[in-house]
Amino acid sequence: MIKVLIKSSSRYPIDRKKVKEVVKKVLGSRFTTGDMEISILFVGDRKMTQLNKKWLKREGTTNVISFPLNQNFPDQVLRLGDIVISYPQARKQASQHNVTVDEEIGRLVEHGVLSLLGLHHE
Numbered sequence: 001m002i003k004v005l006i007k008s009s010s011r012y013p014i015d016r017k018k019v020k021e022v023v024k025k026v027l028g029s030r031f032t033t034g035d036m037e038i039s040i041l042f043v044g045d046r047k048m049t050q051l052n053k054k055w056l057k058r059e060g061t062t063n064v065i066s067f068p069l070n071q072n073f074p075d076q077v078l079r080l081g082d083i084v085i086s087y088p089q090a091r092k093q094a095s096q097h098n099v100t101v102d103e104e105i106g107r108l109v110e111h112g113v114l115s116l117l118g119l120h121h122e
Contacts, residue, residue, distance in 0.1 A: 008042035066115035083112030
């Protein structure tokens with residue numbers, strides 16, 4: 001079973017069902033057994049700027065940051081980690097790519113999950 005924990009402010013309209021579908025699609029194609037958990041947090045640019053500076057030593061905001069955990073706990077659930085997505089950046093990129101915000105969020109969620117699995121881009 002894949003458990004997806006989503007946290008978002010009410011000012012960021014997230015289609016939670018679509019987010020969960022993306023996570024399950026990416027993980028389901030790589031894992032066939034075992035319980036897994038992943039958390040996704042949607043934030044504004046101010047919070048993302050703080051996280052980017054603190055953890056990646058980079059100035060300014062970014063669209064997505066992944067924090068891998070990859071640990072089994074006594075309950076035998078593999079907790080992959082956390083994904084943080086800037087909703088304002090997703091909205092901006094959706095406009096630039098001429099897609100819906102939900103489509104862009106799906107792309108960022110997929111990117112975040114792949115990063116948690118160790119598949120990084122340059």
